Amino acid sequence: MKPLLSFLTLALSTSTALAGDEARVAVMTAFAPEWKAMQDKISERQEVDINGIKFVLGEIEGKDVVVFMSGVSMVNAAMTTQLAIDNFNISAIVFSGIAGGVNPDYHIGDVIVPARWGQYLEAVFAREVEDGKFVPPSWVKVEWPNYGMIFPRAVDVVQPDGSIKEKFWFESDPELLKVAEKVASEMNLQDCVEENKCLTHAPQIRVGGNGVSGQAFMDNAGFREYTYKTFEASVLDMESAAVAQVAEINQVPFIAFRSLSDLAGGGEGENEMATFMGLAAANSAAVVTAFLKALPDTDSE
Structure with a gap:
């Protein structure tokens, strides 16, 4: 019992010390190219x-940040x-990363900053009842057109009061979007x-519209x-909607910058991500850096 108590005491003291630090903007990336693109932006590193996750405390463009790879x-x-x-x-959460383009009017290299995010692969896989027709269980509320057996759901x-709310869209912070719009111009x-x-x-740089996220690489x-057509989505990825949900529950402002490395299956030939992910990651990191510079100073008390 004593070792367990010692461990819990150490964990609590460490958490308390970190939580008492000055307010910081969390800057997230998902994988190595995105992480690498942010590293030379950070000064005063600590x-x-x-739990095996490296958190880098420091400054980017004079703003206190904590940068990490999810x-x-x-x-x-x-x-x-x-x-x-x-x-x-954490005063705000900013995601910098690459993504697949969905809107046919957008192109590889564009940086998309959606106003809201949905989990488009949260779904019921329905049974086939006759040739080519799929029907979900009677208790499922159908809100979106299906794709074969796949019926998206909230x-x-x-x-906070313990009740359950069905929700599909999670909003980006409107004030952070205004800063992004200024940077985009x-x-x-x-x-x-x-x-x-x-x-x-x-x-x-395209600010506004819808983004979607799910647990599959789409090509x-x-x-x-x-x-x-279904979600009027401009971009899709594998993380942002999950971060948006956690941010909302914790009442922390959230925004994601996603640069298109590929067209999610819409391009000719093999998927383009391997060719353009470095460029896309660099563009996202550049916009996030400019965004942090433009972000108003906040009272850290």
Whole structure:
């Protein structure tokens, strides 16, 4: 019993010390290229390890930040977001990463900043009752058109009073979106990779609209078209909607910047992510850095 009590005392004292630190903007990435693109932006570095996750405390453009990599997937994203909120004084959460483009008017290299996020693969897989027709259980409320056996549905979200609320969309913070809109009107983005392969369209920053997230890498033209038509989605990824949900429950402002590395199955030939993920990660990191610089100072008391 004594070792357990010692461990709990140490964990509590560490958590309390970190939580008492000055307010910081959490800057998240999902995997190595996104993480690497943020590293040279950080000054006054201090590293903290919690449950094997490296949290880098420091400054970016004069703003106090804690930068960390969640790992790919909805579960990893939700877990590390809550871990950051529990251990640091988080004033806002900013995600910097790459994604697949869904809106056919958008192009690789664009940075998309959606106004809201949904979990488009939260679903019922329905049984086939006759040739080509799928019917979900009678107790399922059908809110969205299905894709074959896949019937999307809202997430059950536990409220502070213990009640359950069905919810599909989780909003980005409106004040943070205003800052993003200002930044979008003032900067240009990278359009060539190191191998001198250049994009055919000058990348743009596009603020607003819908983003969706799910636990699958998407590279299918048919499902991409369905996703665009059903959810009016501009972009899809594997983390942002999970982070948005955790942020909302904890009442922490959230915004995600996602640069298109590929077209989620809409491009010609093999998926483009391997070619353009470095460029996309750099564009997202550049916009996030400019965003942090433009972010108003807040009282950290």
